[in-house]
Amino acid sequence: MKYIFVTGGVVSSLGKGLTAAALGTLLENRGLKVAFQKFDPYLNVDPGTMSPFQHGEVYVLDDGAETDLDLGHYERFTNTNLTRYNNLTSGQVYQKVLDKERRGDYLGKTVQVIPHVTDEIQNRIHQIAEQSKADVLITEIGGTTGDIEGLPFLEAIREFALDAGVGNVVFLHMTYVPFIKAAGELKTKPTQQSVAKLREIGITPQILVCRCERPLNKELRQKISLFCNVAYEAVIEEIDVEHSIYEVPLMLQRERLDELVCKFLHMEAKVPDMSHWQDIIRKLIAPQHRVRIGVVGKYIELNDAYKSVYEAIIHGGIANDCGVEIEKIESEEIEKFGPDKVLKGLGGILVPGGFGERGVEGKIIAAQYAREKNLPYLGLCLGMQIATIEFARNVLGLKGAHSTEFDPNTPHPVIALLDDQKQVSQKGGTMRLGSQPCQLAMGSRAAHLYGAFLINERHRHRYEFNNAYREKFEQAGFVFSGTSPDGKLVEMIELKEHPFYIASQFHPEFKSKPNKPHPLFKGFIAACHTHIHHKPL
16 A cells, blocks of 8 residues: 655645645556545534635535535546545544543543544544555645644654655645745745745655746756755646646646656556546637536635536536536625626526525526526526525415525425424534435436436435425426435426426535536536527637
8 A cells, every 4th residue: 555645835725635636637547546535634523514615615425424625626536436534634533532531442541642643543544545445545634734733633644654664655745836026036935944844843745746826947946856855856846727627637747746656656557548638628728619607606706615516517518518607696696786687698597505594585586587588597405495486486476485494484385494304403414415316207307317217416405395385386397307216305306398497406516527527517508508509619
């Protein structure tokens, strides 16, 4: 088993997760089996209770784990299938250590960060190594070198490397080389300081990945190599990509990062064939068609809040050789200025998941606009509930119809709390989570898109369609195209007489990849393209 530890310095949001995923792509294409792990130093048990403004989206796995969004990168870029054990937070570590202490597992010893906390972290590395049976395990440590909460994780990987032995571990450190406009040059000092900090802890990185806006010249690479005690060829340039994050694997391949890693880890592996990846990039840079999609949400100003949704839309574009311009629309803007002004000229509308009452009425107006104007509509989770509320109010004439999440006293609770959620008092990890089966109706558009009648999709919700209203909706042409196998829970809805009006209670965006676009997004982009009359470039 070989191990790669990815750390970061200078600033956060350098793209450690993306770089780890891109490296995994290259190693996988060399014929190696790759596993991933993310260590998050915050004290939350998982990001499930955190606001998207704090932490971006919560990425849900098949087993129902609410995890860091970097795990989305890992799954999108490779064939790996992750579980709750692939994401470890300080909260989980301390919770486990304290549980052991209460049970008396430490036999009266003083419980300390070293060795008890660091041992627990190392146990998780061993656990994933054993479970995955992979050739290489890539572990990303969240946060920035020097952060007080990250120190136990860095100490744990230092100790782990000692035990694993030379030639079995690579430390890859990501750093920032800023361009100072006034001086007109790139500066290496932040990188030097970051590496010095890491070396103080006892870790000497073998590879430096330098994020920069301008290319690194030979002189700068030599300077970084000399002052950071890293081989010249191991100073890797990762310049800001021009078109898409999917360019990163090809950029790192040009820098020979995968070759370098194989050399350090004494691994023989074939040269990767990245032709399929080059085809993806061609479709992103020079697509045959173009379309503009409106994403109507409440966390629009924060790009990471709908990360998987945006990526899945782009994947749908790749499948149709269609460039997608995503118009990010704040739902409250629709409430203020009306749909004609805000939504005009779009090829389609997508309403993603979300929580809380703010902006809900704007989303309902957007769903009505899409239904009445025959504009393609895709609703995800809350987006399905929004479509239901809109139909109840404006087609069935159920005045005041709403979800009990937003109006507990609504006269027509067309969306209500799931029965098994009524006694739940704790917020974390208590929703309907993870992969659940869904039966698709024969003759439905959903079944046609999937090419199957039984599917499995990931969920994250507490509220559900209220079956008391099912008959009323069906009589008005509202199709329940997907249900739980026992028929009790509505999973998908669509409109018969509409060119494309589909919504799901689940989150299909979590299962989309650039080389395997999700059928719902593929169908949605195709419908949007048709709607604008195959408008060429």
